[in-house]
Amino acid sequence: MGVVSFVAKRIGLYLAVLFIGLTITFMLPRLMPINPVDGYIGQIQSRANGTLTAEAIAELRVNLEQLYGLKGDVFTQYVSYLKRIVLSFDFGPSFTYYPQPVSAMILNALPWTLGLLLTSTVIAWLLGNLVGLVAGYFHKQKAASLLEFVGILLYPIPYYILAVTMLLLLAYIFPVFPLSATFPVGQMTPEKFGMVIYNSLLPGITLVLAGFGWNILSMKALTVATTEEPYVTYARLKGTSNWTRMTRYVFRNALLPQVTALALSLGMVFNGALLTEMIFSYPGIGLVMRTAANGGDYNVLYGAITISIIAVATAGLVIDLLYPLLDPRIRHK
Amino acid sequence: MSIDVNNIDPVAIVVTPTPASTSRKGSLIWLLNVRLTLGLIILFVMGLGSFILPGFAPVDPSIQASYMRNLPVSGVHLLGTNALGQDIFWFLVFAIRNSLTLGIVVAVGVTIIATVVGLSAGYIGGRFERIVMLFVDTFITVPLLPILIIMGALIRGNTSFLTVGFIIVLFGWAWDARTVRAMALSLREREFINMARFSGANTMQILLREIFPYVSAYMVVGFINTVLFAINTEATLAVIGLSKVEVPTLGSIIFWALNYNALFTGQYVWLVAPIIATITLFLGLFLTSTGFNQAFASKRGVS
Numbered sequence: 001m002g003v004v005s006f007v008a009k010r011i012g013l014y015l016a017v018l019f020i021g022l023t024i025t026f027m028l029p030r031l032m033p034i035n036p037v038d039g040y041i042g043q044i045q046s047r048a049n050g051t052l053t054a055e056a057i058a059e060l061r062v063n064l065e066q067l068y069g070l071k072g073d074v075f076t077q078y079v080s081y082l083k084r085i086v087l088s089f090d091f092g093p094s095f096t097y098y099p100q101p102v103s104a105m106i107l108n109a110l111p112w113t114l115g116l117l118l119t120s121t122v123i124a125w126l127l128g129n130l131v132g133l134v135a136g137y138f139h140k141q142k143a144a145s146l147l148e149f150v151g152i153l154l155y156p157i158p159y160y161i162l163a164v165t166m167l168l169l170l171a172y173i174f175p176v177f178p179l180s181a182t183f184p185v186g187q188m189t190p191e192k193f194g195m196v197i198y199n200s201l202l203p204g205i206t207l208v209l210a211g212f213g214w215n216i217l218s219m220k221a222l223t224v225a226t227t228e229e230p231y232v233t234y235a236r237l238k239g240t241s242n243w244t245r246m247t248r249y250v251f252r253n254a255l256l257p258q259v260t261a262l263a264l265s266l267g268m269v270f271n272g273a274l275l276t277e278m279i280f281s282y283p284g285i286g287l288v289m290r291t292a293a294n295g296g297d298y299n300v301l302y303g304a305i306t307i308s309i310i311a312v313a314t315a316g317l318v319i320d321l322l323y324p325l326l327d328p329r330i331r332h333k
Numbered sequence: 334m335s336i337d338v339n340n341i342d343p344v345a346i347v348v349t350p351t352p353a354s355t356s357r358k359g360s361l362i363w364l365l366n367v368r369l370t371l372g373l374i375i376l377f378v379m380g381l382g383s384f385i386l387p388g389f390a391p392v393d394p395s396i397q398a399s400y401m402r403n404l405p406v407s408g409v410h411l412l413g414t415n416a417l418g419q420d421i422f423w424f425l426v427f428a429i430r431n432s433l434t435l436g437i438v439v440a441v442g443v444t445i446i447a448t449v450v451g452l453s454a455g456y457i458g459g460r461f462e463r464i465v466m467l468f469v470d471t472f473i474t475v476p477l478l479p480i481l482i483i484m485g486a487l488i489r490g491n492t493s494f495l496t497v498g499f500i501i502v503l504f505g506w507a508w509d510a511r512t513v514r515a516m517a518l519s520l521r522e523r524e525f526i527n528m529a530r531f532s533g534a535n536t537m538q539i540l541l542r543e544i545f546p547y548v549s550a551y552m553v554v555g556f557i558n559t560v561l562f563a564i565n566t567e568a569t570l571a572v573i574g575l576s577k578v579e580v581p582t583l584g585s586i587i588f589w590a591l592n593y594n595a596l597f598t599g600q601y602v603w604l605v606a607p608i609i610a611t612i613t614l615f616l617g618l619f620l621t622s623t624g625f626n627q628a629f630a631s632k633r634g635v636s
Contacts, residue, residue, distance in 0.1 A: 013467070013470065016467055016471075017467070017470055017471045017474050020467070020468065020471040021471055021474055021475050024471070024475060024480075025475075025480075028480070028483060028484065152619070152620075152623075153616075155619065156561065156612075156615035156616055156618065156619035157612055157615065158565045158568060158569065158611060158615065159569070160568070160569055160572045160584075160587070161587075161608050161611055161612060164587065164591070164604070164608065165608060168596060168604070172596055274478050274479065274482070274573075275478075275569065275572075275573075278573060289479060289482060290482075290573070293482045293483070293575065298483075301479070301482070301483050302483075304479060305475075305476070305479045305480065305483065308476045308479060309474060309475055309476065312474050312476060313474050316474065
């Protein structure tokens with residue numbers, strides 16, 4: 001009974017968050033003093049060297065408004081917007097690559113982003129937690145504070161600075177990696193697969209370094225706190241080895257909050273994707289968004305944002321629902 | 334991902350190291366002093382320098398072609414000049430000043446909103462809290478950077494530097510509100526709050542006189558972290574070219590350097606100087622905030 005109502009409440013929260021999130025993305029551009037249709041007509045006109053007649057423009061405007069769901073008052077637009085997205089996952093066509101639907105563009109880019117970002121997030125999480133565990137468990141020794149120092153040094157560095165520095169060091173001064181990633185198109189062969197991996201290494205390493213610092217610091221803090229728990233002292237008095245205590249007693253219990261942190265950092269994946277893909281010109285949602293932002297391609301931007309809102313909210317939901325299974329200390333009354 | 338690390342509740346990671354204080358009292362004071370002192374020295378030098386020096390600037394560094402282009406490092410131009418004919422040293426001084434100002438302005442805004450929202454939600458509770466927290470959770474869920482990019486793309490060109498700050502406030506208050514609420518929740522159960530309530534104090538009085546002094550120490554830490562977050566976000570936008578890149582900031586100097594391929598034309602100083610300045614500033618802010626936290630924790634004797 002308790003479990004059912006907990007799950008129902010959490011799913012209710014999830015739906016509410018999605019709803020508010022979609023509403024915010026709907027409202028934002030409408031509060032802005034810019035009309036995408038005007039922009040698009042301007043583009044067409046400059047392409048046609050201003051030879052369009054006034055009637056042709058008016059006709060174009062009506063067509064475009066219908067196409068982009070800008071017809072009617074705000075409320076009608078809002079209802080049709082929700083209907084389109086929730087029921088058919090349809091964000092309309094791209095402005096720049098006109099007949100191509102946004103959802104197809106995003107689905108093409110998604111595997112690249114997810115492949116790179118999920119891999120590096122998980123690696124950063126595992127590495128950071130291991131280093132943090134050692135740094136926290138042996139925090140009374142000077143050598144362990146060196147490990148923490150790595151975290152302190154890495155954590156406050158802004159991501160773009162880290163990325164530019166990595167690019168400078170490993171692609172320019174020591175040209176180990178390519179300056180700009182190139183990716184083969186068409187059928188995937190083992191050779192092409194190797195190329196993809198090689199080209200993904202530099203952005204991957206940068207992402208790992210960026211996520212690493214935070215994990216070290218938080219895991220270290222958690223470990224130190226757990227080490228002081230009475231059951232760890234009891235285990236020591238019982239005569240268990242350092243190793244057993246570190247892995248079985250401290251690690252398992254300190255790890256739990258980090259699982260939640262992992263869920264939250266999945267949300268950061270989309271932020272990270274943007275910068276990574278821009279700086280390393282890696283094909284993915286970030287690059288799609290970058291091109292869209294520059295070209296005023298709003299449909300694409302909304303599609304990408306909606307995807308990230310859904311993904312982040314879903315990740316949070318899944319982790320919250322799984323959490324009681326992992327942590328016996330949590331009780332839902 | 335460190336670009337938005339402040340979204341992952343910075344207070345949470347800096348609050349927790351405190352248990353160490355019980356186990357090694359002697360060595361911790363040494364550590365605390367080193368962190369806080371080091372951080373404050375960095376901030377003091379950079380802050381004072383960037384606020385006093387602009388008074389002595391020969392010309393406005395954002396004006397292009399004030400000097401010969403691509404001059405090397407010399408006594409006249411401490412860091413040389415860039416491909417736009419701007420003095421890199423002065424550009425950097427103005428950049429640090431503008432970034433710091435923006436950071437402080439945004440942090441003031443975020444701290445006020447977060448405190449009001451978080452304290453009232455945590456203390457009043459009930460349906461009010463549920464509705465407020467729903468909004469907080471949504472603002473946390475909405476990924477900041479894509480939204481900022483949309484806004485940047487929409488208002489680019491016809492915006493002031495302050496608008497950028499306003500947008501960062503709008504999407505940056507939620508995490509802090511969540512932290513403040515968590516503190517308010519635990520405070521609500523303390524004896525001295527009940528004491529005040531039974532003595533006839535109303536909600537407003539309790540919030541201001543009883544709870545606020547208790548959370549103010551955390552506010553300082555949260556404030557510094559928000560400064561860091563705001564500078565970082567603006568700089569990120571600028572690097573992508575979606576902030577007001579004409580205004581010298583730590584991000585815009587890197588934007589121009591990258592745009593003019595400083596890397597390939599051999600102008601390392603143009604790119605490396607702002608990178609070093611930014612890292613130093615961020616390290617200073619980070620050390621100060623964690624140092625403060627440890628200082629407060631050990632003062633309270635919290636274990």
